[in-house]
Amino acid sequence: MLSPPGLICTTIGGDVDRLKQITVAIADTPSLRRQKDDPGRIDPKSREAADHSFNFLAAVALTDGEFGLAQFASERWNDPKLRAMMARLDIACDGALNATAPGAFPCSIRAVGHDGRKYEAVIADPPGFSRHGLDADSVTKKFNAVTAKRLGESARARIIDAVMSLDGSPSCGALSKALATD
Numbered sequence: 001m002l003s004p005p006g007l008i009c010t011t012i013g014g015d016v017d018r019l020k021q022i023t024v025a026i027a028d029t030p031s032l033r034r035q036k037d038d039p040g041r042i043d044p045k046s047r048e049a050a051d052h053s054f055n056f057l058a059a060v061a062l063t064d065g066e067f068g069l070a071q072f073a074s075e076r077w078n079d080p081k082l083r084a085m086m087a088r089l090d091i092a093c094d095g096a097l098n099a100t101a102p103g104a105f106p107c108s109i110r111a112v113g114h115d116g117r118k119y120e121a122v123i124a125d126p127p128g129f130s131r132h133g134l135d136a137d138s139v140t141k142k143f144n145a146v147t148a149k150r151l152g153e154s155a156r157a158r159i160i161d162a163v164m165s166l167d168g169s170p171s172c173g174a175l176s177k178a179l180a181t182d
Contacts, residue, residue, distance in 0.1 A: 016062050016085055019119075021112040024058045027105060028093035036091045043086075050077035058109065059085035069146060100124040101131065136164065155181065 026032050035041060036054055044050040050057075056077045061067040063085060076082055097106045101124050108122040125131060140160055147156055155178075162178035169175075 014063075014065055018113050018115075019062075019111045020114045021090070022058075022062070022088060023090045023092055023110045024054060025092050025094040025097060025108045025110070026054065027097045027101075027107070028095040029098070032105075033093050036093065044077045047072055047075070047077075053077070053086075054091045055086040055089050056082070058089055058091075062109070097124075101126070104131065 026036065035052065040049050041053040042055055044053040044056050050072065057067065059082050060071045060076060063082060064071055094108070097108065100106045105126050106122075106124045107126070108120065111119040113119070143160065144156055151159075158178045158181065159175070162175040166172070166175060
């Protein structure tokens with residue numbers, strides 16, 4: 001079954017134990033090969049290492065069905081269930097992905113359930129590295145999700161307005177003012 005990007009967890013009802021085999025494929029570049037093979041990233045011991053660990057990022061996203069700041073709460077990279085999931089992942093560099101989004105970070109997740117059912121999620125143009133520009137709605141949604149606990153709605157709206165008008169601004173003064181205002 002082909003699953004839309006990011007929906008493998010939803011498709012399996014959040015029960016990652018139903019998956020027998022999970023392969024995360026990333027582009028094949030020297031820097032990504034080094035990162036995937038770095039023992040400190042395979043077995044993260046800190047927030048910084050977890051933030052750059054393909055094993056942790058894939059395991060927590062598959063387990064939770066989403067990814068954001070909350071996935072780092074309570075040092076989740078130490079959670080025994082997540083560590084077991086991280087150990088089950090096969091992280092592989094796939095040169096075929098390189099051509100799908102040059103200069104970006106395309107990836108795919110392929111899984112096979114214990115029942116033989118196949119799942120796949122492919123992100124050829126990941127958000128933030130899109131050759132087609134950033135989607136303003138997606139960026140705004142992420143900004144609001146990340147800052148909602150720290151900034152009120154009016155402060156967030158003021159910052160968003162200042163950022164969205166940067167293209168026509170002679171300077172970053174309006175953005176600086178929006179960021180500095182309580």
